Amino acid sequence: MRITCGGIILYLCVAMTIAGQSVNAQDRSQTRSMVVSRNGIVAAESPLAAQAGARILERGGNAVDAAIATNAMMGVVEPMMNGIGGDLFAIVYDAKANRLYGLNASGWAPKGLTIEYLQKQGLRSMPQQGVNAITVPGAVDGWQKLADKFGRKKLAENLAAA
Template sequence: MRVFREGIFLFIAVILWTGNSHGQDRGQTRSMVISRNGIVAAESPLAAQAGVRILEQGGNAVDAAIASNAMMGVVEPMMNGIGGDLFAIVYDAKANKLYGLNASGWAPKGLTIEYLEKQGIRSMPQQGVNSITVPGVVDG
């Protein structure tokens, strides 16, 4: 965490050094909340703040991401939340390991090749009910 805190200090020092006295331009960036324990960026400032609160209580980056996503499900349910898929790259500094997670949705149990062939479908449709997957974010 020490390196991360020094990184935050460096980030703030660069902003001050460049003379940028204006607020962050929100036109092309995500809302960002900075604390002594880390930085969380999310589409909504409330979601970023939820993630930072987790960091302040001793949680790690994964905990903060889960809290931020849960809040996004509340403030922008049409864009995020438990009804989607999850893709993550997580670096464990203690173990010096990088993990990739693909929690994309699975096909429904009854959607088999045989079922599609009986419907006259020879390749996976790009739209319609047969292209729907079961959300994967909760399992991920």
């Protein structure tokens, strides 16, 4: 049996047509359930974290407040991946000012960790492990900065929801 270029193209077209059939909007048996909300939606890896953020929205908080609560709760339900011992990076769009803000709340090196200090320790480059490789976590400071500049709620209220 000889396979021609036209035969291969026909096979691919049929295969793509079968594979590409979309699920009817009314038949969601093969997809996630539809979610509808009038006041906002919170998405997170953990449903418990999403609920913490949703509680903040229900209590009059804004998206930044909800993000703080959600992130804090992720530290409770997935402490090996999130939490107060980590860093925080955020991009916030202020619709009223039509302005985009970025926050780098990565950890700071201790004040005394200077090149001179490392050289006195006999090191020629920045260590990749050990006490001299650790920074001060920035997540909590980042939450505070976000709450102060963009939030409607105090940081304590956002954290209490978690």
